[in-house]
Amino acid sequence: MGFGFKQICIITAVGTSVVAGVAIASRNDYNAEKMWSKTKKSTVQMSKKAAKAIHLKKNKASDSEKIINDIETTASLTRVINVSLEDSEIIVANGSTEEIEEATEFKTITLPAINQISQTKDFSSNLFFINGDLDNAKLRKTLEILLNTYNILSGRLTNNKKTGLYEIYLNNKGVFFSIVKYDGNMIDILPDTKENILSPDYSNLYGQNYTMKQYVSLSLPILQIRITHFNDNKTCIGVRYPSIIADITSIAKFIEDWSVLYRGEEIQKKTVFNYDWISQSVNVSHDDNLPSTYQPLAFNKIKSIKWFKLAFEMFYEWITGGGFQTKHFFISDKQLEELRNQVIADAKFANEKQTPIQSPTSDNISPVDSTNIDWISAKDVLIAHIWKKISVLPRRLAFSNRVFKCSNLREYVENIDNVFGNMNVYAVTPLTYITLLSQLYYLSKKIHTSIVNLSIQLQNLLQWINSKETTELPLISVPAILFGKQSDLLVDDLDVDRSNIRFTSDVDEKESDVVWIYKESKPSIPNCLSIVRTSELTNDSLKGYYIYLTLSRIDMNTFIDQGGL
Structure with a gap:
C-alpha cells in the first residue's frame, strides 16, 4: 500500500476555539496526562445563557425561546468523534538524541515580529483524510528522515524575555506522534451533507489544546501528529501547531514530502521550511545543490502600498x-x-x-x-x-x-x-x-x-x-x-509542482466513492x-x-x- 494519497481532504481550523478532548502523553518530553480529560464546557448551557441575556435585553420572549431551541438543535447535531489511544511517543530526526543531549548550545531562530503581533493565541489544526491503510512503523521511520529537512518543527518554542519575541531552539527534541483507533468507518465522521448541520467535533483527531505559555513552560513539541485508523482500512493524519510558526500551505508541503518518502522515493526539490510565512517573499535557487525556499500563502504583500x-x-x-x-x-x-x-x-x-507530433526516431508523424x-x-x-x-x-x-x-x-x-x-x-x-x-x-x-x-x-x-x-x-x-486523480495539493503563484502527492494503492487504482x-x-x-x-x-x-x-x-x-x- 503506498502512502500515495490519491484521495485526500484537508479540514482546517485556525484559532483558539478548537479544544481537544483527548490529552496527549509522551515518554520523553513531559509527563503523561490524564488520557480522557474533559476540557470543553457545555455548549448548550452557555448558549442558553446567551440567549436569555438577549431575551432580557430585547424583552422578546418568543424570539428568545426560538433562539434557545435553534441552539439546542444545532448543538445536539455536533457530535464529538471519540477515539481510543493505542500508542504515543516523541519522534526525532534520525531517531537519535545523543548528540543533542551532549550539546551545550543550539542554533536559535527568532520568529519575525509581524508573525507574533496578532497570532500568539492562534493554533492551526488540519486533517488529511487518506483513502488507504497506512503502516505505523513506516510512518515513524519516514518521519524521522523528514525531520532532518523540517528541523524547525522538531525544535522547541521559547520566549525571549528581553525582546518579548518568540524563538525556536533547533535542538531536535522531536514531534509528538500518537496513534488512535476509531471504531467505525471514515465515511461515518465526514461532515453531514444536510444543510445547516454542523460538522462533527474533530478535536480528538488533532491533539491536545495547549496555550502558548504551556508550549514554553513545559517545553512541548511544536508539532502534534495524530494517526487515526478506521475499520474500513482508511487513515486520517491530524496535525496541530502554533500558527506563528506555520500555516496550512507549509504543513501541506510537509505532508506532501512525507508521502514521497513513505513511497520509497526521494524528495525531488529540497525544501527550507520558512517560518516567516506572512512575508510572502520567495527565493528560488538556480543552483541544484542549494535548496529552494518554499513560501506558503498568507497576507499577500501586506507591506506594499x-x-x-x-x-x-x-x-x-x-x-x-x-x-x-x-x-x-x-x-x-x-x-x-x-x-x-x-x-x-x-x-x-x-x-x-x-x-502533429514528429517522431524523434523516424520521419513518421x-x-x-x-x-x-x-x-x-x-x-x-x-x-x-x-x-x-x-x-x-x-x-x-x-x-x-x-x-x-x-x-x-x-x-x-x-x-x-x-x-x-x-x-x-x-x-x-x-x-x-x-x-x-x-x-x-x-x-x-x-x-x-x-x-x-x-x-x-x-x-x-x-x-x-x-x-x-x-x-x-x-x-x-x-x-x-481536494479530489480527482490529478488534483494538486495547494498551488501558489509560482506554479509549484504538486504532482508527487498521490495517496494511491499500487494494487487498487479504482477511485473511491467517498467524496471528501x-x-x-x-x-x-x-x-x-x-x-x-x-x-x-x-x-x-x-x-x-x-x-x-x-x-x-x-x-x-x-x-x-x-x-x-
Missing part, C-alpha cells in the same frame, strides 16, 4: 455594497456528466487542432494523443466550471491572479494540462480576501463605519491590523476540497466556497452537489446577472 490601495478599495466597496451575501446553487449528477462530456469533447477537439484526458472526473470539471464563472466577473478585486483567467470554455480547454494540473487553486485563493475583510470589518465597527473617518494613514491601518486586539476577531479557515468535502462550522464567517455532496440515499434524479458561494453583495449581484453557475 499597492496591496493597501487594493485592500482599501475592497473595504470601501464592501461597506457601501452591503457586506457579504451567500447563495447556494445545485448541479445534478446528470448535468455535471453532460458538462464533463462537453469538456472532454472540446479538449480532444483542441488537441486534434494542434501540430503521428497525431496528438487525446486519450490521456479521459481521466478528468466530473468533480474536476465542477471545480473548473465554478472558478471559470467566478473569474470572469468584470472586477479586478474579486480574486487574486491564481484563478482561471479564461473567459470561455474553448480558451481553457486548449491548455488542458494547465487547467486540470492546478485543480486545487480554489483551496487558497480566498484566504487573503477573506482574512483582510474580516479584519477591516472590525475596524469599521471601531470607527463607526463612517467613510469620512477612514482617512487613516497607511501605517496606522497596518498597526491596527497587526494589533493585539484580536479577541473579537472571527475564526478564519482555509476552504480545502470541507464545511465551515462557523456560518457567520464568510467562506468563498463550500461544496456539499447529497447523500447516496437520495434518489438518482436528485443526486448532485450543492455549491455555497459567498461574495460581496456587489459581486454576487453581478454573478447572478451573468447567469450564475
Whole structure:
C-alpha cells in the first residue's frame, strides 16, 4: 500500500476555539496526562445563557425561546468523534538524541515580529483524510528522515524575555506522534451533507489544546501528529501547531514530502521550511545543490502600498455594497456528466487542432494523443466550471491572479494540462480576501463605519491590523476540497509542482466513492466556497452537489446577472 494519497481532504481550523478532548502523553518530553480529560464546557448551557441575556435585553420572549431551541438543535447535531489511544511517543530526526543531549548550545531562530503581533493565541489544526491503510512503523521511520529537512518543527518554542519575541531552539527534541483507533468507518465522521448541520467535533483527531505559555513552560513539541485508523482500512493524519510558526500551505508541503518518502522515493526539490510565512517573499535557487525556499500563502504583500490601495478599495466597496451575501446553487449528477462530456469533447477537439507530433526516431508523424484526458472526473470539471464563472466577473478585486483567467470554455480547454494540473487553486485563493475583510470589518465597527473617518494613514491601518486586539476577531479557515486523480495539493503563484502527492494503492487504482468535502462550522464567517455532496440515499434524479458561494453583495449581484453557475 503506498502512502500515495490519491484521495485526500484537508479540514482546517485556525484559532483558539478548537479544544481537544483527548490529552496527549509522551515518554520523553513531559509527563503523561490524564488520557480522557474533559476540557470543553457545555455548549448548550452557555448558549442558553446567551440567549436569555438577549431575551432580557430585547424583552422578546418568543424570539428568545426560538433562539434557545435553534441552539439546542444545532448543538445536539455536533457530535464529538471519540477515539481510543493505542500508542504515543516523541519522534526525532534520525531517531537519535545523543548528540543533542551532549550539546551545550543550539542554533536559535527568532520568529519575525509581524508573525507574533496578532497570532500568539492562534493554533492551526488540519486533517488529511487518506483513502488507504497506512503502516505505523513506516510512518515513524519516514518521519524521522523528514525531520532532518523540517528541523524547525522538531525544535522547541521559547520566549525571549528581553525582546518579548518568540524563538525556536533547533535542538531536535522531536514531534509528538500518537496513534488512535476509531471504531467505525471514515465515511461515518465526514461532515453531514444536510444543510445547516454542523460538522462533527474533530478535536480528538488533532491533539491536545495547549496555550502558548504551556508550549514554553513545559517545553512541548511544536508539532502534534495524530494517526487515526478506521475499520474500513482508511487513515486520517491530524496535525496541530502554533500558527506563528506555520500555516496550512507549509504543513501541506510537509505532508506532501512525507508521502514521497513513505513511497520509497526521494524528495525531488529540497525544501527550507520558512517560518516567516506572512512575508510572502520567495527565493528560488538556480543552483541544484542549494535548496529552494518554499513560501506558503498568507497576507499577500501586506507591506506594499499597492496591496493597501487594493485592500482599501475592497473595504470601501464592501461597506457601501452591503457586506457579504451567500447563495447556494445545485448541479445534478446528470448535468455535471453532460458538462464533463462537453469538456472532454472540446479538449480532444483542441488537441486534434494542434501540430502533429514528429517522431524523434523516424520521419513518421503521428497525431496528438487525446486519450490521456479521459481521466478528468466530473468533480474536476465542477471545480473548473465554478472558478471559470467566478473569474470572469468584470472586477479586478474579486480574486487574486491564481484563478482561471479564461473567459470561455474553448480558451481553457486548449491548455488542458494547465487547467486540470492546478485543480486545487480554489483551496487558497480566498484566504487573503477573506482574512483582510474580516479584519477591516472590525475596524469599521471601531470607527463607526463612517467613510469620512477612514482617512487613516497607511501605517496606522497596518498597526491596527497587526494589533493585539484580536479577541473579537472571527475564526478564519482555509476552504480545502481536494479530489480527482490529478488534483494538486495547494498551488501558489509560482506554479509549484504538486504532482508527487498521490495517496494511491499500487494494487487498487479504482477511485473511491467517498467524496471528501470541507464545511465551515462557523456560518457567520464568510467562506468563498463550500461544496456539499447529497447523500447516496437520495434518489438518482436528485443526486448532485450543492455549491455555497459567498461574495460581496456587489459581486454576487453581478454573478447572478451573468447567469450564475
